[in-house]
Amino acid sequence: MVDRSCAELIAEAAAAPVDGWGFDWLDGRATEERPPWGYARQVATRMAGVGAALDIDTGGGEVLAEVPQPPPLLVATEAWPPNVAIARRTLRRLDGRVVQVGPGSRLPFRDDAFDLVTSRHPVDTWWAEIARVLRPGGRYLSQQIGAGTMRELSEAVLGPLPPPATRHTAQAVAAARAANLDVVRLEQATLRAEFHDIGAVVWFLRKVVWTVPDFDMDRHRPQLERLHRLIRAEGVFVAHSRRFLIEAVKPAA
Template sequence: MTIEPSFEDLLAEGAAAPVEGWAFDWLAGRATEERPPWGYARLVAARMASVDAALDVDTGGGEVLAEVPDPPRLLVATEGWPPNVLVARRVLRRVGASVVAVTPDAPLPFRDAAFDLVVSRHPVRTDWAETARVLRPGGTFLSQQIGPGTVRELSEAILGPLPPPAERHPEQAVAAARAVGLTVADLRQATLRTVFHDIAAVVWFLRKVVWTVPGFTVDRYRPQLARLHHRIRTEGPFVAHARRFLIEANRPGPPPR
C-alpha cells in the first residue's frame, strides 16, 4: 500500500527545492505544460547560425542559449538576478558566450548598433528603445513573451478574483516596437494547457515564477495552499492555461553582411 505524502511534507518539499536558473526539470512527474507550436529554441538556433554578433537578454540560467549548435562569433547574454548570473556563466561556457550582470531597468551596457540579432525568452520587461538602439540596421529582435493573464487560474486560486489583465498584451508589444522605429515582421499567439499534480509543484512554481503571486511565501498563503491541496486530492490535477506570444521585429536598413 502506497502512503501519499502529507500536506506538510509536500509544502516542505516544494519550499526546499532550488529555483535558480530557468529550467523546469524539477517539475517532471509533478506538472506539465504544453509547448508553443513555433519552437522558439529551434528558431533561435537557426538565426544564430546566420549572424556575426548576437545578444540574449534576460538569459535566466542560459538554458536556451546553451543549446545553440552553431553560435556566432560574438555571443553575449545579460541577466539581472545574481544567482542566475552564476548559473548562466557556467552553462554558457560551452558556446563561448559572455554573461553580463545588469541592473533591472537600466540601459543595456552596449554601444549603438552592436548586434545583428537580439533574442529574449520570457523577458521581465522589454525595453524597446534600448533594443532598437543596440540593433544594427537590418538586424532582428526575436522574442517569446508571456501573454496577458498567464496561469490566471492559479493566481486566482491563491489571491481570489482578479481584474482583467492590463499588461503583456501582444498588441501593446507591436505598438511599442513600432514606436521606436522597428518593423514587426511576425506575431503569433498560443494558449497552453498547464497541469499541476500536487501542491509541491504549485509551491515550487510560485517561488520561481514570482509574478504569478507577487510576494508569495508558504507561510503567507498557507490557508489557500491547504484548500488547493484538498481540491487536487479530491478532484484531480489542477489545470491552468499559460499564454505566450512570439514577436519578430526588424530595424530598417540593409541586412547585416
C-alpha cells in the same frame, strides 16, 4: 503510492532550489504544453547565420545551451546574481560572455552592435534600447508572457482579479513600432498546464514570482491547503499559460 501530507509536500518544495530557468524539478509532478513555434529552434536557426548576437534576461542560459552553432560574438545579460553564475558556466562552453545588468538599466553596449537580439520571457522589454543596439537590418526575436497567464492559479491564491492591464500583444506591437522597429511576425498560443500535487504548485510560485506577487507559504497556507484538497479529489489542478512570439526588424539604413 504513499499519500503524502500537504505539509510534507510544501516543505519539500520550499527546500528545493529555484535557480536558473529550468523546470526539471517538476518532472512527473506538473506538465505544460509547449508553444507550437519552437522558440529554441527558432533562436538556433537565426544564430547560425549572424556574426553577433545578444540574449537579454538569459536566466541560466538554458536557451543558448541548445544552440549548436553559436555566432562568433555571443553575449547575454542577466540581473539575478544566482542566475548570472549559472549562465556564465553555460556560456563558457559556447565561448560567450555574460554581463550582469540590473532591471531597467541601459544596455552596456554600443549602438548598432548586434545582428540579432533575443529574449525568452523578459521581465520588461525596453524597445528603445533593443533598437539602439541592433544593426540596421538586425532582428529582435522574443517569446513573451501573454496577458492573463496562469490566471486560474493566481486567483486560486489571491481571489478574483481585475482584467489584466499589461502584456497584451497590441501593446507590444505599438511599443516596437514606437521604437522604429517593423514587426514582421506575431503568433499567440494558450497552453494547458497541469499540477499533480501541491508541492509542484508551491515550487512553481516560488520560481515564477509574477504569478502571485509576494507569495508567502505561511500567509497563503489556507489557500494552499484548499488547493491540496482539490488536487487530491480531482487528481489535477488545471491552469492555462499564454505566450506570444514577436519578431521585429530594424530598418536598413
